[in-house]
Amino acid sequence: MLTWAVLRRARAGVLAVWVAAGVLSGWFSSQQSLSVLESVVPEGAVEVVGAVVDDPRSGPTGHWFLLDPEYLAMRRELSPWDGPRLLVRTEPDPGVAAGERVVAAGRLVSRSGTARGDVYAGRLTARRVERLDAAGGLFGAANLLRGLVEGRLSRVDNRPAAALVSGFLIGDVR
Incomplete structure (x- = not known):
């Protein structure tokens, strides 16, 4: 009888640890999403160099994909980008694939949202998307x-x- 009581308490303790870990994980995830959604993104004509996060999808306004930016050029000034992901929209199929490095040129607006569960901080309406490197x-x-x-x-x-x-x-x- 004593063994069953000890096992029952141990099971309750393990369950409490799992619940606490789940709550903390959810809280940290929501804080990360909120920080991306509240990020400030420079607006205007830009060129962005970065890695394509996922394959382009077609939608009602053309094709779109998520981009993990590395560099941002605005007013002919190139600077490293340590900011969040951007949603790139383009009218023709960009012909790129996940993992490839590209340069996308167009108009960037600070409009955050989610795409297929991933958060992004701004939308780039690209007039040009060029592949720089193949995915490795x-x-x-x-x-x-x-x-x-x-x-x-x-x-x-x-x-x-x-x-x-x-x-x-x-x-x-x-």
């Missing part, structure tokens, strides 16, 4: 694999079946 490491391998799968599935006549397989393998249902 795991991003490069994943982009290569995705290209191979897309190439093979583009020859399949049954488009709904190809979209289903593509969705399972690479998360793209085009």
